[in-house]
Amino acid sequence: MGRPHGEQVADKERHCANLLGERDDLVWLPPVAGRESGYRNKAKMVVGGTVEHPTLGILDAGGQGVDLQGCGLYPGSLAACFPVLAAFVTRATLTPYDVPARTGELKNLLLTQSPDGELLLRFVLRSQEPVARIRKHLPWLLDALPQLRVVSVNLLPDHKAVLEGEREILLTATETLRMRVNGIDLHLRPQSFFQTNTEVAAALYRHAASWVEELAPATVWDLYCGVGGFALHVAARGREVVGIETSVEAIASATLSAADLGLAGVRFAAGDATEFALSAPAPDLVIVNPPRRGIGEVLSRWLEASDVRHVVYSSCNAASLARDLALMPSLRPRRAQVLDMFPQTTHYEVLTLLERTSPSWTGVH
Structure with a gap:
């Protein structure tokens, strides 16, 4: 605090880049910085x-x-x-x-x-x-x-x-x-989680949705989906989207939002993200938005061994993101973007697009 906001954001981007390490094939997109004060919802x-x-x-x-x-x-x-x-x-x-x-x-x-x-x-x-x-x-x-x-x-x-x-x-x-974000009403129940900074959260959902739309997967999982922010933003005609979250309250909120929007191809269920992944056929693309501890070793190793082509990883802790990435060497970070979700603190959100490296697959660069 007390330092120019631009310097704060630049420090966060350097911190994230240092944790992820030197990667020639990783493109850093311009950071997203909203208001530096009065931002908490x-x-x-x-x-x-x-x-x-x-x-x-x-x-x-x-x-x-x-x-x-x-x-x-x-x-x-x-x-x-x-x-x-x-x-x-x-x-x-x-x-x-x-x-x-x-x-x-x-x-x-x-x-x-x-x-x-x-x-x-x-x-x-x-x-x-x-x-x-x-x-x-x-x-x-x-x-x-x-x-x-x-x-x-x-x-x-x-x-x-x-x-x-x-x-x-x-x-x-x-x-x-009703949390109206990018024209989508997300229903928030008392025990449901929602991002602290609505303005930056809206940018987070928009950017993730644009990446998914560019890749055009037929099937998507949104793991640690909360009230369904990512899942509802990436829903499209003919696309099957499944959201998984441990909070029953959050799933009730997400289900209500999907019904309001008439999204028949979107389904939400309460459960453990890792257990769900281990028991279901892999989709084309997985979105993960875990708590600060990251997705952990079991889910990381499952993704590494799976046929999932792309992962959109939204992280509020770049240190745990780096640990998870080390367990998924076949899923290479191609794009990354720091979002200043928490101005005047050392914390931030980073959105990363991972692509499976395979001679037979040419994806987004």
């Missing part, structure tokens, strides 16, 4: 302080709340919600969870904003005890924030350094937030 705010004076932000080393309502990573439309949420904590008597003492109820507030300005709000609680009070005062909150569409409670009873628990309680009739 979600706020993951730890609640500290007291009922009368809550803090929304993070905890310090001693477990005390540090208020970050003025953080420049959030757009003004999202930041304007924070004082209202703090007032609601007081109004509904939601005692912030005291980490050192292990007392209190309200742990986190998770707020997501769609490109249309609509909101999804989640209260992460230790127990159901405050739910009745939240329901009682919810009309006030909906009146104060008319852009709220989905409100839920997430239960996290354990004393763990995690963001949310497994159980979700919906408090509104509307269950999904």
Whole structure:
């Protein structure tokens, strides 16, 4: 932070290139850099302080709340919600969870904003005890924030350094937030993952879709598909697309989006990406968008031994991408592009097109 944005992006591109190593047949496309501030579409705010004076932000080393309502990573439309949420904590008597003492109820507030300005709000609680009070005062909150569409409670009873628990309680009739990206409505349910930076995510999907369209595969897998961003963008007449994701909530969201778009050739299923790959006939092209740990040894070695001609690999951790590539020497990186998904941090997304090296196959260069 504090350095010109262009320098930050250039550093990320150099970092990625160093990890992937010197490759004469790899073309680096110009990096994608969106806004350097106000870019986050979600706020993951730890609640500290007291009922009368809550803090929304993070905890310090001693477990005390540090208020970050003025953080420049959030757009003004999202930041304007924070004082209202703090007032609601007081109004509904939601005692912030005291980490050192292990007392209190309200742990986190998770707020997501769609490109249309609509909101999804989640209260992460230790127990159901405050739910009745939240329901009682919810009309006030909906009146104060008319852009709220989905409100839920997430239960996290354990004393763990995690963001949310497994159980979700919906408090509104509307269950999904519509994230309109490149003209496609992606339905986002409370426990579904979506990229933090909508503007750069839209570019990520567009560029991947253009590569896939150029290659014109008949069959595509989208592994670690989330709410179906890649799968829905690469769907085309006559093309069979399968999306696999462990989150049941995300699969429900993706299935709803596909139905809205009338995409009969797109199918989503909840399951482990590696297990699915090991049990099904290989497609022409595979898209992978794994978590920071990468796709891992088993899936990498399966891809290496398979008949898959092309892989589109979207990575948020170039170090794990490099490890995976080392296990797939027959799938050569042909194109790479850094996308500055997380300005003012050292993190970034990199999109890579891999092509199988074979004398009988001439693909994209």
